Amino acid sequence: MTSEKSSVISCKGLTYTYPGATDPALDGIDLEVVRGEILLITGPTGAGKTTLCSTFNGLVPHFYGGRLQGDVRVLGRDVNKTSAGHLSTVVGMLFQDPSSQLISATVEDEIAFGPENLGISVEEIAQRTNSVLGYIELDDLRKRPPFALSGGQQQAVGLASVLAMKPEILVLDEPTSNLDPIGTVNIFSLLRKISREEERTIIIVEHKLQELVDIADRIVVIEEGKIRLDGPPREILAEDAVLLHEKGLRPPQVSLLAHKLKEAGFPITRIPLTISESVEVFSKPLQGSKQTLAEPLWQEPESGRATEQSIIEVENVSFQYPNGTVAVRDVSLDFYKGDFVGIIGQNGSGKTTLVKLLNGLLKPAKGVVKIFGLDARASPIHELIRHVGYVFQDPDSQLFSRTVYKELSFGLRNLKVPRDQWDMRIRSVAKLLLIDAFLDEAPYSMSRADRQRVAIASVLVMEPQVVVVDEPTTGQDPRKRREIMELMKALHNKHGKTIIFITHDMDLVAEYAKRCVVMKDGHVILDGDPHSVFLQYEELEKTHLKPPMITLMFRELGDRFDLRKDVLTVDEAFQCFKTRLGDRHVL
């Protein structure tokens, strides 16, 4: 620290309760943010991260209502007494859901909207628009309507429209939730550049902790409206990795592995945070170890194995949208009974289009899709959904009933299931999804995670053999993501369902999928066991994807020490070390 940095945000005893709520969303927050700092705020869903951010630009309390207690000052201004319109001239805020904050007819208009409100000259606005479009590398899309862009591009445009206002403080709520792994890294480096060069204060709410290790100056962990941890990321992510993991967050995989090995008695001298550090740390115990004949075998669960029996056949299928976009190009692949498939790929690579072809929502333009022997083109969709259930990402685009019970009976009525079976089916599915206590409640009054469970239940109740879930994990914290995936695993292992899911989360695919399909520009470019797919580093990089951190570490360790490289999870890595080192090194 060269000189005393001035404080730009100061909260003392900040307590806030939403109108109509009984418990405070923020409870006695004390926080000081200094100029030029990059502050990372993390914590589980519902911890109060977004509420805290909304306090900085005055949306809390001026837009949402409710009571704000304590002293909150932003650049010296009392938030309770300054309007959101005024605070927004110095605090730029990017909200979570990208499409919800796009309001203009073209990308260019979107970016200019903020500066126009500030009354800046037309020439200056044009210059700023050009420079931020350059930052996000979307100059060729400037005349396009924002709604027609992919989720990742929309998020970049949202960020650009905040940057164009040149606010002293940037508050970014999960700015990379819709970006692919490489896009994420690019945005974070851009933010660091802006912060260093222009001395702007940046507050980032994120779950992607390992990408921010060397970007953030400080990390604050919030839980139940209170600050639990506050300190430099190297310290907190390394020392409290296990605690963070228990809180349902996602510390760097290599840090967790180091803790695990240390606990088991292996000589780990320090906790690494990055791949290069971890290679160094883990090399020590491996040095001089001999290659053993016994390599660890990845356990296959007894049940839930894929069979040879193909149930959905996709043959040379192409699909084109009415606007001319060809989303799927000459794809051929079969899905087998007992498959657990993760489909990954960049935004716009055709993942969603492909899975919509699997239950007849879309009909192939060329080629044949056979669903349980039925030709998808010749069969009505209400026949096909008996076999293949499709769960949409956003529960709000389907829930409409007064009670959960009625919501679940919708599909049964549509399929003309005899009434005497309804109650049994509804109750057993509700129990499976842990929503049996809510059967008489209104779906709209439930939390988002529970609403999503209702949406999944409303499809499961029709008892399809195949369950397709499109991005079930977007907008959820790591724990909620795992809960959803654990549910899919149970459906697969215990109830013999075939699961096909789309996700942006490589760690989830690595951990849960038994088969991984990678799409690029409408083609399937890789298809196989995730253990082999994630070894295709170059192929993946071409489509902006990255294997899990642990896999990348083993890419380097493997070469040096002759270890197997297809290690996807912390548990597998631990197994690998144990097999290699045996009890030899245990102190």
Place this chain on the structure above:
Amino acid sequence: MSFEYIPGNSLMHRLDPRAKVLFFVFVTALIVVVYDPIIMLILLGVIVLMYRLSSIPLSKLVDITRVLLPVFVMFLVLNYFVYPPRGAKIYFYLLPGIAPVTIETTLVGITSALRFVLFIWLSRLLTFTTSVAEILVAMVKMRSPPEVATSLGIAFSSVPLMINQFSTVIQAQKSRGSQIEVKNPIKKAISFIPVVVPGIYLTILRGMNVARTVEARAFTYNPKKRTFRRRIQFGRKDYVFLTISGLLTAVVILIRMLYGWFDYAFILRDVLKLV
């Protein structure tokens, strides 16, 4: 979509939106005053020519007209019911005893139908060549508060998003076995509930999100001093265009008033006699 804008660089595109509004007023005046199918056909020809000059594909015009055909026929037929001609020669009745068919009513019917088509062609020509943003700036220049113009702009640009959301809702409900393509009108109405309820919810949510976003981008900071990037300026081309179209309109209206031309009766009296 009724507000589709086709970008281009033709005269129509480059005209000041206010000039276009005035042009619209002129032609509307003509439509009201002139009651002559031949003049209507000429005006329609002029509009088609303007479509060509604005490089708007004529297929668009065909699409619009196809939708208008039933209305065209309706204008024609209904006219026989509401226009009782005195002393005109009745050829036959559409229905026994009512709706007599005469030359006069046929001409009036064709004229009103053509007026209608002309009106729609003209309005679409203007929306094809004027972006929403330009309309909004014109509104602000014509003294409407910036809040109104901005809200309208956001509403228009939200339309495609809302259409997307609705089609997602429909797909989600189809995936739960909802059969939206039923014939029975009552069943059809009921089958729309699962689409309309989430649709309304999403629309309200959109409204809240937009309000929040607008606030966070400092719109309420000082709306009166807000910059509007698009500058519109009445130029020479606007004056020339308006003078010519205004003069033509005035001449036609004057002739109509002084000599009683441009009316179906004029055709009956003078043109048919020649034949």
